[in-house]
Amino acid sequence: MKTTYTIIIDTFGSDKGEENVILGASMLLKEYEDIRITLVGNEQLIKSTIADLSRVKIIPCSTTVNNNDNPVDCLLDKPNASIFLALKELKEDDSAIGLISSGNTGAILVGSIKYLKVDDIRPCLAAVLPNGNETFTCLVDVGSTVDCSSKQLVQFAKLGSNFVKDLYKIKSPRVGLLSIGNEKQKGNKLVKETYPLLEEDPSINFIGNVEGNDALSGVCDVLVGDGFALNQVLKVTEGTVNKLIKDIYLYGKNNDFKESEVIINHLLEKYDIPNLGGGILLGTSKTVIKCRGNSNEYAVVNSGKMLINLKNKNNLY
Amino acid sequence: MKTTYTIIIDTFGSDKGEENVILGASMLLKEYEDIRITLVGNEQLIKSTIADLSRVKIIPCSTTVNNNDNPVDCLLDKPNASIFLALKELKEDDSAIGLISSGNTGAILVGSIKYLKVDDIRPCLAAVLPNGNETFTCLVDVGSTVDCSSKQLVQFAKLGSNFVKDLYKIKSPRVGLLSIGNEKQKGNKLVKETYPLLEEDPSINFIGNVEGNDALSGVCDVLVGDGFALNQVLKVTEGTVNKLIKDIYLYGKNNDFKESEVIINHLLEKYDIPNLGGGILLGTSKTVIKCRGNSNEYAVVNSGKMLINLKNKNNLY
Numbered sequence: 001m002k003t004t005y006t007i008i009i010d011t012f013g014s015d016k017g018e019e020n021v022i023l024g025a026s027m028l029l030k031e032y033e034d035i036r037i038t039l040v041g042n043e044q045l046i047k048s049t050i051a052d053l054s055r056v057k058i059i060p061c062s063t064t065v066n067n068n069d070n071p072v073d074c075l076l077d078k079p080n081a082s083i084f085l086a087l088k089e090l091k092e093d094d095s096a097i098g099l100i101s102s103g104n105t106g107a108i109l110v111g112s113i114k115y116l117k118v119d120d121i122r123p124c125l126a127a128v129l130p131n132g133n134e135t136f137t138c139l140v141d142v143g144s145t146v147d148c149s150s151k152q153l154v155q156f157a158k159l160g161s162n163f164v165k166d167l168y169k170i171k172s173p174r175v176g177l178l179s180i181g182n183e184k185q186k187g188n189k190l191v192k193e194t195y196p197l198l199e200e201d202p203s204i205n206f207i208g209n210v211e212g213n214d215a216l217s218g219v220c221d222v223l224v225g226d227g228f229a230l231n232q233v234l235k236v237t238e239g240t241v242n243k244l245i246k247d248i249y250l251y252g253k254n255n256d257f258k259e260s261e262v263i264i265n266h267l268l269e270k271y272d273i274p275n276l277g278g279g280i281l282l283g284t285s286k287t288v289i290k291c292r293g294n295s296n297e298y299a300v301v302n303s304g305k306m307l308i309n310l311k312n313k314n315n316l317y
Numbered sequence: 318m319k320t321t322y323t324i325i326i327d328t329f330g331s332d333k334g335e336e337n338v339i340l341g342a343s344m345l346l347k348e349y350e351d352i353r354i355t356l357v358g359n360e361q362l363i364k365s366t367i368a369d370l371s372r373v374k375i376i377p378c379s380t381t382v383n384n385n386d387n388p389v390d391c392l393l394d395k396p397n398a399s400i401f402l403a404l405k406e407l408k409e410d411d412s413a414i415g416l417i418s419s420g421n422t423g424a425i426l427v428g429s430i431k432y433l434k435v436d437d438i439r440p441c442l443a444a445v446l447p448n449g450n451e452t453f454t455c456l457v458d459v460g461s462t463v464d465c466s467s468k469q470l471v472q473f474a475k476l477g478s479n480f481v482k483d484l485y486k487i488k489s490p491r492v493g494l495l496s497i498g499n500e501k502q503k504g505n506k507l508v509k510e511t512y513p514l515l516e517e518d519p520s521i522n523f524i525g526n527v528e529g530n531d532a533l534s535g536v537c538d539v540l541v542g543d544g545f546a547l548n549q550v551l552k553v554t555e556g557t558v559n560k561l562i563k564d565i566y567l568y569g570k571n572n573d574f575k576e577s578e579v580i581i582n583h584l585l586e587k588y589d590i591p592n593l594g595g596g597i598l599l600g601t602s603k604t605v606i607k608c609r610g611n612s613n614e615y616a617v618v619n620s621g622k623m624l625i626n627l628k629n630k631n632n633l634y
Contacts, residue, residue, distance in 0.1 A: 067498065067500050067503070068500055068502065070502070132560050132563065143497050146504065146505035146506075147505050147506050178549070180460050180463060180544070180545060180548045180549075181384065183384050183385055185385065185387070186384070187463065187545070188463035188464050188543075188544075188545040189463075189464050191545075212548060212549040212550075212551070212552030212553040212555075212556060213552040213555045213556035213559070215549075215552075215553055215556060216553075216556060216557070216560065217556060217560070226505075227497070227505075228497060228504070228505040228508075228546060229545060229546050229549050231497045232495070232532075232546050232549045232550055232553065233529075233549055233553050234529070235528050235529030235530040235532075236530065236532055236533075236549065236550050236553040236554055236557070237553055237557050238529075238530045239529060239530035239531060239532060239533060239534060240533070240553070240554050240557035240561075241557060241561065242530070243449050243533065243534065244558065244561050244584065244588075246449065247583075247584065247587070248580055248584070251580065251583050252576075252580070255579070257576045257580070258576065259569075259574045259575065259576045259577065260576065260580060262572070262574075263565055263568065263569070263574070263577060263580065266564075266568050267561065267564065267565075270564070271561075
């Protein structure tokens with residue numbers, strides 16, 4: 001079968017260790033016979049983990065951006081860190097459709113601005129989560145820009161809209177603005193500045209403010225907010241799901257329930273956020289997927305599937 | 318039995334209607350024979366709803382602050398709105414231990430600054446939620462001040478610490494700062510400014526940054542953040558609980574499960590946030606409890622119980 005496109009994987013950055021990331025790459029190669037994978041990382045380890053290297057390119061690397069590093073400084077101090085080598089390769093390899101990394105979000109952002117910038121667009125990080133309508137809601141930005149301007153939020157709204165239009169074939173995605181009340185005048189300074197801008201933009205189907213309890217109820221297809229607050233929406237959802245599952249487990253055990261395990265498995269399958277695939281950087285010339293720090297091999301596989309789904313991405317998101 | 322103290326209730330502002338608030342007052346009177354209740358609202362309706370008015374005072378009122386009103390303007394334009402009459406009564410009645418309102422949070426804040434201010438302290442809204450350690454975590458501020466300064470966050474940390482010291486008898490409450498990563502340098506501008514201030518304050522047992530997925534895991538007794546972001550933590554928790562309960566219900570129904578109803582009842586009892594009682598305004602001379610907008614009679618009863626628990630509150634929170 002003809003090899004048609006390449007996925008780049010930064011093997012460093014996962015709390016679960018690079019072996020799991022490499023294992024995920026190996027699983028992707030087995031499932032998709034028409035892809036090649038370029039791995040940035042420990043050459044020795046990659047060679048000893050993947051049996052068939054015929055569709056693998058290795059970019060040897062021993063430097064990584066840590067969570068304690070300042071991302072902007074790193075671009076100068078650690079130009080050979082895995083994420084930067086991976087982004088450079090993504091830019092230069094014409095067959096490359098996208099990149100997967102579990103590394104430092106800030107480093108992914110500044111590196112993407114260097115290698116994948118489109119016009120004057122500031123890239124943003126989107127996450128797609130299941131909502132109460134049995135569809136999905138795209139949250140943007142979930143943590144790449146924590147101090148946002150209102151103009152940036154409008155840009156994020158457009159990128160998010162175009163993304164869900166393409167991915168979910170929604171003609172006119174409903175865009176909500178994360179706030180502390182539904183009314184127009186409720187919100188912090190940023191929300192109050194952003195509301196009229198979203199309202200008057202004809203390219204955005206703005207439905208108004210959305211409160212946290214409705215963030216994933218299904219009232220909107222795209223939920224826009226600054227990276228600090230929307231990161232809370234993402235992580236509090238995850239934390240609450242985990243807490244309830246633990247609670248159901250203990251309660252079921254104490255009461256000798258027979259069905260709680262099935263219920264837990266159902267919830268885990270539906271809401272296991274780290275394994276749903278990662279956040280997607282929008283507004284770049286090629287797709288970058290940021291997996292959570294606690295990503296395992298399945299997160300890599302799911303991210304790879306998402307990249308393959310998005311391989312014909314246009315420059316509108 | 319000797320009547321010893323009074324609870325003030327603003328009957329306006331609940332989405333569920335004033336009848337439910339008045340009904341809650343009636344339930345409180347039945348349960349606690351040593352309390353009096355002062356109700357601000359529709360005299361006719363109050364008289365027709367409560368059978369025994371011997372321990373009830375009515376302050377007739379027909380004006381309310383709507384969610385569309387600007388709270389600061391209202392203090393001048395609507396000085397006779399129910400919340401302001403209630404706060405004035407709370408200040409002037411020596412037997413009054415506290416106030417319950419489901420009204421506009423901003424109006425409660427500005428009214429409390431006018432009538433209940435202590436020194437130069439800006440009051441803040443705290444909510445106490447069950448955490449993963451089977452204890453409770455106090456979130457502060459959950460929405461009264463949405464654009465905060467770092468100094469205000471430090472003040473909120475102190476008020477929250479003193480509150481849980483008194484309410485839960487925790488000697489040295491662990492204080493976390495809501496952020497997007499555990500590392501010291503992770504966060505938005507406000508978090509980065511606040512971190513060193515909390516770190517160097519000897520009266521605060523600061524444990525560092527806490528991410529959204531750990532907000533209610535039990536790693537801290539007090540979680541400090543700006544009112545916008547912490548409002549998301551509160552409401553996303555509620556929204557996620559509701560979504561999972563709905564999911565378990567449907568999944569159980571489709572599979573003819575026998576135990577899912579018991580599991581749902583257990584979760585509802587433990588995590589039914591609107592009924593857990595309201596947010597507590599800290600930093601005022603007397604206690605004000607803000608019930609959620611969708612509060613029913615049980616929220617009023619639970620808030621009354623909390624006021625009774627806190628009736629010996631000191632001026633440290």
